[in-house]
Amino acid sequence: MGTILQFVVLGLGLGAIYIGLGTGLLLVHRATGIINFAQGAMAMWGAFVFAQLRLDGTLVFPIGSIELERRPPVAVAALIGLATAFLLGLLVHYVIFRPVRHAPVLAQVVVSVAVMITLQALVVLRFGPNNIDVDSLIPEDSFTLLGADIPTRELVMAAIMVLLAAAVWAYLRFTRAGVATRAASENERAAVLMGFSPDRLAAVAQVVAIMLGTVAVMLGSSLTGLNADNYTLLVVPALAVLLVARMESIAIVVVAALLMGAFQSLINLLITKPFWPQWAQSGLDQVVPFAVVMVILFVQGKRLPSRGSLQTVRLPDVSIPKFKPIPAVIMLVVGVAALSFTQGTWRFGVTTSIIVMLLALSYVVLTGYLGQISLAQGAFAGAAGFCLSKVTTNWGIPFPISLILCALVATGLGMLVALPAFRIRGAQLAIVTIAAALAIERFVFNNYTLSPPEGNPIADATLFGLNLGVREGRDLARISFSVMVLVIAAILVWMFIRVASGDTGRAFLAVRANERAAASSGIDVRKTKLIGFAISAFIAGIAGCLIGFSRGQLSAESFSVFAGLQVLAVAYLGGITSVGGAIVAGVLGPLGIVYTLLRGVFDLGEYYALISGLGLIITALLNPVGIAGATREQVAWVKRKLSRSGPPPSTVPEAPAPKEPSRV
Template identity: 25%
Template sequence: MQYLIQLLISGLAIGAIYGLIAMGFAVIYKSTGLVNFAQGEMTMITAYIAWTISTTVSGNVFVVAVGSILAAILLGLIIERLVMRPMLGEPVFATVMVTIGLAVILRSAINFIWDAYPHGLDIGMGRGIVHLGGIGVRTGQIAVIATLLLLLAAIWAFFRYSKVGVAMRAVAADDRTALLMGISATRVHALAWAASSVIAGIGGVFFALSYDLSPAMFQLGLKAFPATILGGLDAVLGSGLGGLLIGITENLAGGYIGSGMKEVAGFAMIIIVLMIRPVRHLRRTRHREGVMRTGDYKQSYGELVALIDSPPVWLWSAVLLLALIAAPYVLNSYALSFLMIILITVTGALGLNILTGYTGLISLGHVGFLVTGAYAYAVLVSKYHMPPLVGFLGAGVVPALASLIVGAPSLRLKGLYLAITTLAFSFIINTVILEMRWLTNGARGIQVQRPEIFGISFDSDAAFTYLCLGIAGLTLFATLNIRRSRVGRAFVAIRDNDTAARVMGINLHAYKLFAFITSAFITGIAGALYGIYLSFVSVEGFPFLLSIEALAILIVGGLGSALGAVLGTILIVLLPEATRIIFSLFSAQMDATFTTGAQELKSMLYGLVIILFLRFQPRGLVGAWHDIRRAWVHWPLRY
């Protein structure tokens, strides 16, 4: 019984921290209709600022508290003004991806501004032990629970009785009507971001008081998100109470089932809750109207579904193919490694493009299918000595079957809620892989050798490049043909307007599941190729950054375009290397900085590219190319 009480108390304490961060999510959504996936990173930065103040200025509780609150307010205001305000009115996917890009930048900045080592926040409180009925409780745990309850009461009174709170509710209900009533929506949004940053920052400071302060703290945002879903995205009080429930559930699962279950209990609750009580839609956003342009039109159905409708395109495609065939004989091993990565990444990006680009289903769980395909190949080939072709088949089939777990909720969910479900899947699948040690070797991973198919060895880099080229080429050809087929047109119809698609007789359930299965099959094969390239398959080799990279590729290249997936891959893969070369031109010190912090700079570049493209060129490189070609063809006319 004492063990159960201890679990409940510690669960309430960590749940209170989740609740504070979840309330930050809800405050922003309630006031702006935006979901901030950078909430965990903002929480972490506020905690680091508190630690910096305590170690360099003063360890006084009052000084640390005031300094941290002011820093959190400033951080929220800067993000709202520079990053989020220009994105108002944009589609849900765009705003979600901007906050994800922001999260990547803030997370990587931690290692540059501070370091990657754990630190303890000591301000003379929070680590003492109080005995209640024979059970030891940290004073920090008592303080965070009390703080959550006080903030819940204060926020309820704020939204209920204060003029500013009523104004925020009015903007949340209808910002246009609120504007006619003299309420400034921009001021309300700025206040919401500042308040969210402060509330979540308080949770981060309490976490640092009870546990170590480290860059891994960003995961608090991911763990707090289930509380927001459970309590309601626009329910501040419900999110706070949801955090308590998530904390208790995690602790009980970890205490009585296993530590692995503790990590995924909250995400499992997301899937269960959304399946039982789906939310039909997010708040509607007003999209910016596009400009109607004249141009060239297809005059027959055959022209409309033609694979390539331009002879020069055929010519340049043949030239590119010949160049790729000759590349292994011309490039050195370093350049050839980039070509292999590009071809593998193109395969995975084309798989995600079917789901997100063609069908419009936002997925943050791309890396889950990659790692599943890699492990399926490694287990079949390395552990059970199956032929490589069987391994590749398994690398596609196993993720395709796993996609049904994610695809089933897609029948009732869309938009952000579906993205959350796929995100939960990626965390759950990692835990499952680590727990199934008898099959996957757990954290030790599995060694993988280069394959031999039909007596042809792909052991050399040149031969493996040809294997990657063949698979990437077949994938590109298949996705282009899917796009112009009846199935592809159904995908696009669902993406553009699923209600209209249903009226036209399109079976939404069947086509959504088919999109998930097809995407997962292709992505799984890309995961197998990546595992072979690494020569070692482990969970650590497939970080969540790969999901961000895949979405960045689609955004940079152009959503819904196979050519865009190829162009986006080339830019995203070569961007870090191009940046390194530019850095090296200035000074050796800058080159050394890039070398020592390559992973962090790479992440920051991804985040920056996502934000800049969504802000200034939302149609990606393909859209820019179309604009340039149109201007060239119709010059000196504007259209």
């Protein structure tokens, strides 16, 4: 019993971090309507500044640094870290979140994901990828209870965060500004009538949220050290806590956060027991947030609150694609020429761009055409890739049967993740998919029982005796493999155009525009969503298999959550509503043509994630239709001017959403 109590108390330290992040998420959502997926990344910047000051006395800025004569005391370093968090909160609010406060949910999710990618990449560049040890702000001590040593540090951490959360609750409950913030969460006009600016209330909420999260990370990082990847993704369990509280109750956030941390700690105790199965000893604690999210959304998904706003902005228009033989032949010729006149690293970059184009196309199907926000496409691709390793090396299933079989596995997984979409959509669906992606990565890809640490080898593809392997001797990217990738991509693009231009595509667009209107016109919304997830996951699965063939073996890093989010970044940057956007995304994608150029010519490969994150922020703020969409609009404008004809090319605009009654 004493050991159980000891692990429960240890879990309160993790629960304290969840309190800080979860309370901040709730506060920002109350003030802006935005679910900030970058909450963990924003909170860790000030903590890294604090840690570096204590480590060697260096005050690190996004650009440049100052070497202090001596290390500042703990309290001074902590205040400097909080000051940088304060400035970061103001910057992010006024430059990034303020312009999208009334934008569609897709733009809000994409912007917050872009901030996450940018800050995570910036932290790695400025502070390094390794763990940084952090001085504890709380003296370490313990006492004996039920025969076990119970640490006091975790108890004090939890108490501090509970008091800070209580202060936020008092602010919302008893101050005029807090009451106005609560009123704005229902209808912004209510806050205006009270004499407050919703924008200023949002700025205050953003600053308080990031400082609260920074305190939590400063306290919690003394337990395990600071790591950019881990603390960025701690937002996932914090999002689960937010949903348990129905995005409304700080008290429930506090209780749920402490219970979540304690339960995850108990799982770490259980996996050490002899009766625990070996295959479930890795990553199970990361499955808990996903399970919590699924249960909450199924039970009360339709009762989760949404925020009233002063206006609504349309999603980008979608052009119905048409198959044009001549442009298709030209594109194929260009592709073959690009593969034929390159070699080595450059040909591999072109080939990878074609594969990333397919992964981006899966986003076009699901997010661009169906309007469902998924952050799990990388996990679908990874599931197919790891399955490919098993079926080719263990079972000897030949190509292309192995390719199709593994893509169907990804399809089944995608349809499973699609089930919550029957009840929820928008940012809440994004929470489900990122939680699913993290659970799959930690429980499957990082599970050494299922995925050996030495890698997952994949046998080369052969067809009618022709070797389609990617490497042979010194040739790192054989032309036969690259042409195979191009042919598969051409077939999938043709299939997508057929689907998108037919009745199924029109059903997708109807659901995207207005689900109630689509249902009233006879469209089976659930079936349409299921088909969309299935097609999207199948395309992602094919891309994952091709990534496997191109690498020869796979590891968990090949399909991490961050890798999937980077593809989302370039998909939105290229234009998430068109095949042309997917092609642009392929060119810009990880390890693709632009990456090869940055690394090989300019020696800037390590800056790729930062550049893609900043590019996504700029695109989401200034040009929501992406590069391909903007190009298409310019071409249409020129054609109208030349022909002096008024109407633009046929597009399917976003139908206005039904207005909900205002509540004051």
